[in-house]
Amino acid sequence: MVFVNQLTLTSALGAGMDSMRESLRDERSGLTDRGWPGSDVECFLGIADIPSELCVPAQRESRNNRLVEYALQQDGFIDHVAACVSKHGADRVGLVMGSSTSSVDRTEQAYAAMLEDQGEPAFADHFVQPETHNPHAPGDYAALRLGIAGPCMTISAACASSAKVFAVAQRWLDQGWVDAVVVGGADSLCLSVIYGFHSLQLIAASPCRPFSPDRQGISLGEAAGFALLSTEPAQVQLLGVGESCDAYHMSSAHPEGLGATLSMQRALQAAGLTIDDIDYVNLHGTGTRANDETEARACSGMAGENTLFSATKGWTGHALGAAGIVESVLSINALLTGFVPGTMNTEQCEPELPVMLESQQRQISTVLSNSFGFGGNNCSVVFGQS
Amino acid sequence: MKVCIPGAGVWARGISGFADLRQLARGGELPDVEFSAPKPEAISARERRRAGLTINLAVAVAHEACEVAGVDKAQVPSVFASAMGDTEITDYMCRKLCQGEKLLSPTKFHNSVHNAPSGYWSISAENRAPSTFVAGYRESFGAGMLEAVSQMQATQQPVLLVAYDIQDQAPLEHVTPIAQSLACALVIAPEGWAQTHTGALTNCAEIALVAGEVVADSPQAPGLVELAGGNPMGIGLTLLERLVAVQDGGAVEAQIRVPAAGRLWLDVRLGPGPSV
Numbered sequence: 001m002v003f004v005n006q007l008t009l010t011s012a013l014g015a016g017m018d019s020m021r022e023s024l025r026d027e028r029s030g031l032t033d034r035g036w037p038g039s040d041v042e043c044f045l046g047i048a049d050i051p052s053e054l055c056v057p058a059q060r061e062s063r064n065n066r067l068v069e070y071a072l073q074q075d076g077f078i079d080h081v082a083a084c085v086s087k088h089g090a091d092r093v094g095l096v097m098g099s100s101t102s103s104v105d106r107t108e109q110a111y112a113a114m115l116e117d118q119g120e121p122a123f124a125d126h127f128v129q130p131e132t133h134n135p136h137a138p139g140d141y142a143a144l145r146l147g148i149a150g151p152c153m154t155i156s157a158a159c160a161s162s163a164k165v166f167a168v169a170q171r172w173l174d175q176g177w178v179d180a181v182v183v184g185g186a187d188s189l190c191l192s193v194i195y196g197f198h199s200l201q202l203i204a205a206s207p208c209r210p211f212s213p214d215r216q217g218i219s220l221g222e223a224a225g226f227a228l229l230s231t232e233p234a235q236v237q238l239l240g241v242g243e244s245c246d247a248y249h250m251s252s253a254h255p256e257g258l259g260a261t262l263s264m265q266r267a268l269q270a271a272g273l274t275i276d277d278i279d280y281v282n283l284h285g286t287g288t289r290a291n292d293e294t295e296a297r298a299c300s301g302m303a304g305e306n307t308l309f310s311a312t313k314g315w316t317g318h319a320l321g322a323a324g325i326v327e328s329v330l331s332i333n334a335l336l337t338g339f340v341p342g343t344m345n346t347e348q349c350e351p352e353l354p355v356m357l358e359s360q361q362r363q364i365s366t367v368l369s370n371s372f373g374f375g376g377n378n379c380s381v382v383f384g385q386s
Numbered sequence: 387m388k389v390c391i392p393g394a395g396v397w398a399r400g401i402s403g404f405a406d407l408r409q410l411a412r413g414g415e416l417p418d419v420e421f422s423a424p425k426p427e428a429i430s431a432r433e434r435r436r437a438g439l440t441i442n443l444a445v446a447v448a449h450e451a452c453e454v455a456g457v458d459k460a461q462v463p464s465v466f467a468s469a470m471g472d473t474e475i476t477d478y479m480c481r482k483l484c485q486g487e488k489l490l491s492p493t494k495f496h497n498s499v500h501n502a503p504s505g506y507w508s509i510s511a512e513n514r515a516p517s518t519f520v521a522g523y524r525e526s527f528g529a530g531m532l533e534a535v536s537q538m539q540a541t542q543q544p545v546l547l548v549a550y551d552i553q554d555q556a557p558l559e560h561v562t563p564i565a566q567s568l569a570c571a572l573v574i575a576p577e578g579w580a581q582t583h584t585g586a587l588t589n590c591a592e593i594a595l596v597a598g599e600v601v602a603d604s605p606q607a608p609g610l611v612e613l614a615g616g617n618p619m620g621i622g623l624t625l626l627e628r629l630v631a632v633q634d635g636g637a638v639e640a641q642i643r644v645p646a647a648g649r650l651w652l653d654v655r656l657g658p659g660p661s662v
Contacts, residue, residue, distance in 0.1 A: 111480035121556040135521035152647040153529040156500035196495035243516035245508035251496040375505025
């Protein structure tokens with residue numbers, strides 16, 4: 001059995017679990033219209049306010065790594081992992097990171113500086129950072145920072161990235177490759193994602209309203225979060241993970257929600273549960289017309305009688321590769337505190353799926369979190385009270 | 387852990403499939419040709435043009451490995467691995483974003499996700515099994531292999547591993563240099579798989595995770611040395627070369643040390659092929 005021993009999240013809802021809980025309690029969305037340097041796209045963003053004085057080594061400099069560093073500094077996470085490393089040995093603690101953007105923010109800056117120079121097509125010296133300009137940068141940085149010397153990798157499966165990390169960790173622990181695993185996710189805002197989603201006409205000009213009949217698209221966000229998993233008993237248990245592919249289209253979900261349904265079914269099967277056993281589903285719920293329709297179809301086909309559904313991207317923005325960890329933390333927090341977050345900004349829902357609009361305080365024992373990404377990649381994670 | 391390797395696929399300069407690699411491993415010469423991109427028939431000509439090199443490479447070797455192995459393409463779970471992903475798209479996007487209008491191609495943007503080859507593969511094979519993308523920078527092949535072996539152990543079913551990296555251009559070639567484009571794929575199956583299926587490349591491989599300082603092994607054939615040297619996935623060519631050697635009976639056992647993360651490496655030992 002795999003348990004969640006430690007947890008931390010830094011997002012537009014604040015740095016660390018206490019700030020997040022305060023924002024939840026005050027019903028305060030993290031979305032803002034203050035814009036992004038270099039962008040003229042009309043949108044709301046979920047920005048994580050990283051202190052300017054925060055430092056990472058020059059070779060690792062990037063917004064994404066700074067976000068990783070800032071998140072690791074919260075909730076005593078670094079100390080908890082240090083204790084775990086000294087207990088089991090550095091080789092016996094693994095790390096699985098989920099990230100879609102990695103440090104591409106830094107690559108954008110390196111190109112911008114290079115092209116301004118009009119000289120040879122070469123990065124300026126301080127941008128020559130091989131460990132940073134690659135997809136594994138956040139996993140590599142987190143392992144370095146935490147002194148982890150066990151298996152280490154970065155999963156990059158678009159918006160399903162940091163949900164899939166739980167599947168890897170569960171296998172590693174079950175198979176005895178490691179005694180403990182740090183799982184996490186980190187994606188940071190950058191021009192690539194803002195103009196990329198703009199090119200697909202998927203960005204809403206107003207704060208996103210998942211499952212609202214008049215929804216207009218997504219609000220992007222950024223976040224980094226981590227969990228320490230092991231077989232040492234704790235209040236919350238990882239019960240099962242389901243993964244699937246749509247095998248349909250690169251950027252449009254399967255219209256009948258086939259991949260989403262398979263992902264949820266496989267997660268429930270892995271957990272030995274049925275949907276009736278699930279108290280709360282944290283939906284992927286991006287706020288685009290097509291995605292929410294598909295997910296509503298998949299969920300309405302299997303909705304349990306007492307299951308609560310909500311989408312939380314109106315609170316945090318869509319943190320892309322970090323969405324899995326953001327929503328896993330919100331789901332685990334619901335188990336720990338009984339705070340089940342409502343669908344922020346949505347005032348009316350689609351008849352096909354009655355999502356919960358207002359937050360509720362309720363004792364729950366099982367949660368399922370959905371994360372679906374480009375490439376038709378889907379993942380559902382089930383957690384429960386031990 | 388004991389595994390069986392029922393099939394492999396490969397593409398590189400002068401190598402258009404496993405049969406070509408087998409010739410090279412047996413002492414053949416690497417043809418003096420330019421690199422040419424594969425044209426996997428599993429995706430339409432129009433899609434191939436939109437897809438770019440990483441996708442075409444990965445999809446081509448994925449299909450080949452499954453065909454050689456005789457596994458069901460629609461059912462096999464898959465692990466894709468790359469150190470750098472699609473650097474052509476990274477370069478395209480970063481250049482566009484420096485311009486005033488910042489207009490990106492929506493196709494290039496959705497192909498910029500590192501799991502794009504996995505997406506095209508799943509569509510082309512009508513495969514709804516789990517599929518993932520794993521990165522470990524210079525150790526990406528080992529990271530992918532670890533993930534594939536771990537999935538295989540969990541499900542006791544064959545798993546497809548697809549590893550690729552493409553040659554990069556300035557300015558990235560000065561930062562994260564990759565000299566040659568290369569892709570290879572392996573189907574990794576449980577030890578018992580060979581009892582009910584015939585034609586495996588080897589039904590006797592053993593893989594263990596070991597801690598210590600290692601230098602990754604290199605191929606022996608001069609042509610393969612050249613190809614493997616400039617690409618983080620070169621270790622895959624080494625593995626395939628040794629696989630041919632044990633299958634041919636020239637080596638009783640071959641050991642390949644695959645770096646997996648930091649000081650960890652996978653100790654892969656290939657036993658004699660099924661024909662011996």
